[in-house]
Amino acid sequence: MMYKIMVIEDSVELRNEMIVLLRRNGYDGYAPEQFDTIISDIRVTNPHLILLDINLPGQDGFQLCTEIRTFSQVPIMFVTSRNTDMDELMCMTLGGDDYISKPYNTSILVARISALLKRTYGNSSSQDQLTHGAVTLHLATSRLEANNHFVELTKNELKIMHYLFMHKKRIVSRLDLVEYLWDNEMFVDDNSLSVNINRIRNKLQALGLEEYIMTKRGQGYRI
Incomplete structure (x- = not known):
């Protein structure tokens, strides 16, 4: 919520x-x-x-x-x-x-x-699970779930997905994501953000989900 x-x-x-x-x-x-x-x-x-x-x-x-x-x-x-x-x-x-x-x-x-x-x-406000569409984000165990299958997330990947879930259906700029991670003492620059996003997308594909994280060119990302 x-x-x-x-x-x-x-x-x-x-x-x-x-x-x-x-x-x-x-x-x-x-x-x-x-x-x-x-x-x-x-x-x-x-x-x-x-x-x-x-x-x-x-x-x-x-x-x-x-x-x-x-x-x-x-x-x-x-x-x-x-x-x-x-x-x-x-x-x-x-x-x-x-x-x-x-x-x-x-x-x-x-x-x-x-x-x-x-x-x-x-x-x-401190619920452990967040759900959007077919995907559930488990905060306590750092996992994504879809169709009764799970993938593990790294700390940075979890933070990125948490932020996207908190702003679901909205476009989140790359700058907002980088600043959010820095504010949480996770030192991510623009290049490593791209690497993390690609890794998350690969994990979502393993769950059978294509284009769950959409790129809005020149604006950012949206789920």
Whole structure:
């Protein structure tokens, strides 16, 4: 399951940084750019978690949180430069579930997001098996399964497939894959990425699957 996380932040630079961070960590991060339609956007997209700034054009974060709580119990984490005790108390009083101040440590932010999702939805975010089409990825045993047959994956191959599964039906750029592997302390350059992709494709062929990983020329890969 990929959790949808809405980022409500008026700084374009910070908003984009947060979306990249979320996607690298396996979340479906997205952000509204029009602040006068945020409530309707929430109703339509139904996010699993909202990251909410306080200082926003139009309604501020306090007002938005109050309005969201009239129709939804979606977890809300305030991410803001407002860092007084009174600000934090207001966030919690109005229905916020967590609070982190800017500038934040990215690892701590991701950990707090994971903890809040687990509190809200249980442990489904850490499921051992991911399935797409005819293929199941077994994370604990580092294996691919199709048609009751298995192939073993190396650590790099497992990470690559995990990332593709987390972004299934979407095009994943080669740069995103390389950066994801580097962030996980797996030192893969562009050439070795090609080698790993070819090895995975050979293993998928051994399972009877042709073109499970599709190349979109000039864009990246998609499953």
